[in-house]
Amino acid sequence: MSDSPLPLASALHAPVLDWYAGNARTLPWREPDAGPWAVMVSEFMLQQTPVNRVLPAYATWLRRWPKPVDLAAEAPGEAVRAWDRLGYPRRALRLHAAAQAIVAEHGGKVPDSHEALLALPGVGTYTAAAIASFAFGQRHAVVDTNVRRVFARALTGTAQPTISPTAADQRLAVSALPEDEATAARWAVATMELGALVCTARTPRCADCPIRARCAWVLAGSPPYDGPPRRGQTYEGTDRQVRGRLLAVLRAAHGPVAKPSLDACWPDDVQRERALDGLVADGLVEPLDNHRFRLPA
């Protein structure tokens, strides 16, 4: 397997790091006093949810549960309730389970090794690398959708990254990593920030880009995306929408909810029952006697 010639990633280090120094957003999980737990909470919330919607929930969450042990002592349903409308509520359940694992297996402290992080519920390759890098300053390839897009353009020369993450993305990110640990950690957050603020998906602000003169995609004349069509994620009428409605009722009710209240959420009996069964199977809803339901205790 031979690598095709690519622009020298090391030439991008200084301009991207300098740009980050002058343009990084002030975000609470990046404050010096944030700590690993705060970073971890932010990473869970930011999985597929935009920063602006995470900010208020993040503040409320950390005020209520400032340490893993605080969350671990709660009922999982309280985590689901506090998750509010961030979406993908299974993340709340997994964060709760991760907190319990941290208490049970790591003395209540967020572990600092990629391997131990990866073993936690809800922590995949990206999140493990992100926590290890952002919270502990380690040298890891932190490959999220922003980084994949930045590298696709700057190094590969394509308008968009592949639809799903690939081993090639990971290899490219590893090869682009600065050698020095502290520099690598700044590079990780800087490339993500560049993707979030400048090298955006729809309308990249190339005029503001610190590496536009070296960007393979720009140098190629910014050719349009020519890959396979991206699957639009329909939502209206899906089980996900029904699950969302059911869970919204249960979040709003601080106690058991009778079945008729849930039935009112959705007219299709078959789909509604399937969605409710799914929520129960996922541990997001707890069935009680007399056809009542609640968030898990």
Next chain:
DNA sequence: GACACGTGGCA
């Protein structure tokens, strides 16, 4: 590897 999984803002 494809698919399921919430929610809301924006061009």
Next chain:
DNA sequence: TTGCCAAGTGT
């Protein structure tokens, strides 16, 4: 208005 997109993970 509607489709695209948002710091992914688990199966």
